[in-house]
Amino acid sequence: MFPHLNGLGIQDPTLIERYSLRQEAHKDVLKIYFKKQKGELFAKSVKFKFPRQIKNVLVDGGTHQYKEITEISRNLTLIIDELNKITKPEVKPEVDVKEKILTDLRHLEKVVASKIAEIESDLAKLK
Structure with a gap:
């Protein structure tokens, strides 16, 4: 049902409560928070780091100047899609x-x- 989350080692995606995503240098940091289980003081969370994709984009066609940009990796976008299905973030x-x-x-x-x-x-x- 959630192959990309399973690929991260998350066995039961239904326990996911929310997630956060931030950028640190050339990495995206995804933190997944799980629902607090009975008897636990704090809810469990796991953190994953994904390298950003680096692309050279043509800035000026006349001088053929390129600029290096970074963007979120395709794998991470697929994971976020699955997380959005589970958490249904408010729009x-x-x-x-x-x-x-x-x-x-x-x-x-x-x-x-x-x-x-x-x-x-x-x-x-x-x-």
């Missing part, structure tokens, strides 16, 4: 960037106005 709705910036700006205005009022109050006390 975050698209955030309107302009609306988020405006919301942050309004919040900042309130914080600054509050701080100015606090400082003016402290100044009034000094008179």
